[in-house]
Amino acid sequence: MLARANVWNKARLLATSAPHSGSWLDTAPNQALDLQLTSSEVQYGVCRRLGVELCDECPCPFCLGAMEKWGAHCEICMAGGDKTVMHNTVRNDVYMYSKRAHAVPQLEASGVDRLLGLAVGPDTRERPADVLLCRAQDVVVGSTVGGTSRVALDIGIVCPQAACQLGVAARETLGAAEGYVRTKCARADMETRCRAAAVVFQPMIFKSLGGVTVEADRVLKNLNKAVASNTDTCETIVAARFWQRIGVDTLRGNCKAFHRRLVGKTGRGVVAGDPFRDVGGLQVAAGL
């Protein structure tokens, strides 16, 4: 299937085969844990994974760019505020688990830039950490093993089918995300500046279809291990719950962004109030 696929579908197939991609599929619906997906969210998630057409091509109401038929634009579009909401949701998930890992995390909003001495002048344009781990001795980052007290986690989310990512995403499973890590490290010389402030800079790049970069995965394994130890829980269970949380939140954000771009539109597969009315995604998933 991969050999016959075009570049667009190769990027999708490789992204959906990455570890942790589709973790929401393993999630038991649970209202108490806020893990219950709506029918629309399940339909969106299944159709995105299978590459089923979700709507007619139409202009995006926020950036006026082309919204293609497969719904990927809503995961790429920087307008409308959806990317920021998604970023903050994933950031908060990582923060919550860092707290349970007793890594003494601080959110960017609490003044991390001042803590790093970067609050004055042009430094303020680029902020180095969404979550700063102030007690990260047990977190393995890059080539450092222990001894690192502070680690700046910089969260990013990329869509492998974005035009600037498509080529590399069609060649490597995590190509788009790993490329974005290099961009983050080089931007405003952030890695070097953090090192000078005795902080390890660690980009944490998630994919909108699931999956995360190799180093970020290692950091998250360390955090989940600490959570398991602190709560007397099996590490496998903690990790599964973490990825289910990330999977559900990412899918919800993507689906919401999709709906917001289709409100009031009509046409094949795009009907006001019910964008999924004509979508055969679930039938396809069921092999009908």
Ligand SMILES: [Zn+2]
């Ligand atoms: Zn747009």
